[in-house]
Amino acid sequence: MLKLFKKTKDKIPKSEIIIEPKELKTPPLSKCGKPLLLDNTRWERRLHKELMSLIKEPPPGVTVDTESVQQNLSEWKINIKGFEGTLYEGEDFQLLFKFNNKYPFDSPEVTFIGNNIPVHPHVYSNGHICLSILTEDWSPALSVQSVCLSIASMLSSCREKKRPPDNTLYVKTCNKNPKKTKWWYHDDSV
Amino acid sequence: MDSKYEEFLKQQQNIAREVCDSTPLVSERQALICLKTEYMGDEVFIAKIEGLLKKYKYIRRTRPDGNCFFRAFAYSYLEYLITNQAAYHEFRKLAESSKDRLAELGFQRFTLEDFHETFMDVITRLNPTSPGEKEPGQLQSELHRIMNEQGYSDYVVVYLRLIVSGKLQEDAEFYQNFIEGNYTIEEFCHQEVEPMYKESDHIHIIALCKALRVGVRVEYLDRGGSSTANTHDFPEGLDPMVYLIYKPGHYDILYPK
Numbered sequence: 324m325l326k327l328f329k330k331t332k333d334k335i336p337k338s339e340i341i342i343e344p345k346e347l348k349t350p351p352l353s354k355c356g357k358p359l360l361l362d363n364t365r366w367e368r369r370l371h372k373e374l375m376s377l378i379k380e381p382p383p384g385v386t387v388d389t390e391s392v393q394q395n396l397s398e399w400k401i402n403i404k405g406f407e408g409t410l411y412e413g414e415d416f417q418l419l420f421k422f423n424n425k426y427p428f429d430s431p432e433v434t435f436i437g438n439n440i441p442v443h444p445h446v447y448s449n450g451h452i453c454l455s456i457l458t459e460d461w462s463p464a465l466s467v468q469s470v471c472l473s474i475a476s477m478l479s480s481c482r483e484k485k486r487p488p489d490n491t492l493y494v495k496t497c498n499k500n501p502k503k504t505k506w507w508y509h510d511d512s513v
Numbered sequence: 514m515d516s517k518y519e520e521f522l523k524q525q526q527n528i529a530r531e532v533c534d535s536t537p538l539v540s541e542r543q544a545l546i547c548l549k550t551e552y553m554g555d556e557v558f559i560a561k562i563e564g565l566l567k568k569y570k571y572i573r574r575t576r577p578d579g580n581c582f583f584r585a586f587a588y589s590y591l592e593y594l595i596t597n598q599a600a601y602h603e604f605r606k607l608a609e610s611s612k613d614r615l616a617e618l619g620f621q622r623f624t625l626e627d628f629h630e631t632f633m634d635v636i637t638r639l640n641p642t643s644p645g646e647k648e649p650g651q652l653q654s655e656l657h658r659i660m661n662e663q664g665y666s667d668y669v670v671v672y673l674r675l676i677v678s679g680k681l682q683e684d685a686e687f688y689q690n691f692i693e694g695n696y697t698i699e700e701f702c703h704q705e706v707e708p709m710y711k712e713s714d715h716i717h718i719i720a721l722c723k724a725l726r727v728g729v730r731v732e733y734l735d736r737g738g739s740s741t742a743n744t745h746d747f748p749e750g751l752d753p754m755v756y757l758i759y760k761p762g763h764y765d766i767l768y769p770k
Contacts, residue, residue, distance in 0.1 A: 365664065372623050427624070428667060428709060455704075462707035463671045464624045498519070505522055 366426045430461035442484040451501040540574040564741040571768035579710035582764045583670045589755040595652040631668035678702040680724035691716045728753040
């Protein structure tokens with residue numbers, strides 16, 4: 324089982340924040356220009372709260388692509404920087420978070436997207452991530468921020484860049500949604 | 514992933530969904546004697562049920578979704594509070610202040626707030642001295658409605674889970690003794706307490722009772738040696754306000770005569 328709880332004890336090297344966090348002055352607009360804040364339901368309220376907090380106080384190296392969120396509140400793109408002093412120093416990655424209306428009771432679907440998928444023993448080359456808090460250890464008290472921190476910590480503690488041993492087979496046969504995978508969590512020594 | 518395995522997964526999910534769709538989160542009260550038909554022909558269980566029938570009259574069932582202890586506890590304790598004004602107000606204060614204590618323990622404030630807000634909302638709706646002067650019967654049906662509405666019921670379950678996690682972490686030294694294997698208390702909380710649908714063990718019950726200062730009596734209906742159900746009070750020495758029955762893997766609510 325991959326355990327990533329002692330985030331606070333992991334030494335996260337300092338890294339610059341990519342973009343100055345901007346205040347969202349107006350609520351995000353949906354495609355047709357209607358404010359999403361109107362008539363929103365509980366899961367949307369919760370996502371809004373999380374978004375504001377992530378914009379105001381982003382964890383080091385993490386930035387939300389606010390444009391993507393403005394288009395669609397249930398799909399966020401989040402940029403995450405490889406920390407200095409780790410194997411991923413200087414690399415930029417992008418995560419895609421998908422939420423459904425059962426959030427935060429249902430975990431978000433989280434995958435790496437884009438051209439640069441980190442080479443890591445728990446990350447498949449299609450972007451799927453083997454991390455227990457994304458499925459069976461998910462709790463509604465977790466958040467986008469805690470997921471980002473766990474992923475950052477997972478990358479930071481890596482000692483050898485390699486793909487999971489079953490990468491080829493998995494990528495060929497898996498469902499598009501990583502939550503449909505019954506993960507056998509790899510040990511946490513990596 | 515081979516297709517057989519995927520099929521198995523799908524099957525598992527379907528079974529889970531069927532269970533959910535067919536059982537209310539919390540049922541109406543049923544005569545306890547109905548348990549006998551469930552265990553027809555099983556002498557050990559029937560003898561124990563006979564014993565329970567001397568002490569208890571009704572049972573109220575909860576959905577077997579892994580949250581049953583928390584849901585049964587919440588329902589039963591709130592049901593106690595709507596007829597006990599003093600205890601209600603004391604609990605309300607305790608619940609109000611619990612958020613800051615949890616935040617101090619390192620829970621993220623805004624996720625905490627979400628659940629605390631709803632938890633307090635539920636408590637407020639069940640105020641036995643509210644100006645609306647609701648009859649006890651009205652409060653009872655309000656409670657039943659709330660606990661069967663997922664949007665409230667699950668929020669209450671989550672908040673109680675956080676309270677348990679908080680208590681375990683606060684008194685980590687004591688609770689560490691209950692944990693097998695190489696788990697730390699923190700890891701145990703993240704894996705076995707905070708996620709929904711994870712089943713409860715003694716350690717969850719003890720922590721919740723102590724944190725909220727609520728006496729719980731559990732009657733264990735299992736295959737254990739004696740001819741009567743084992744009775745256990747949590748924490749020892751406190752008069753029970755909540756009565757539960759444990760059948761292997763599941764908690765329901767009991768009503769004493």
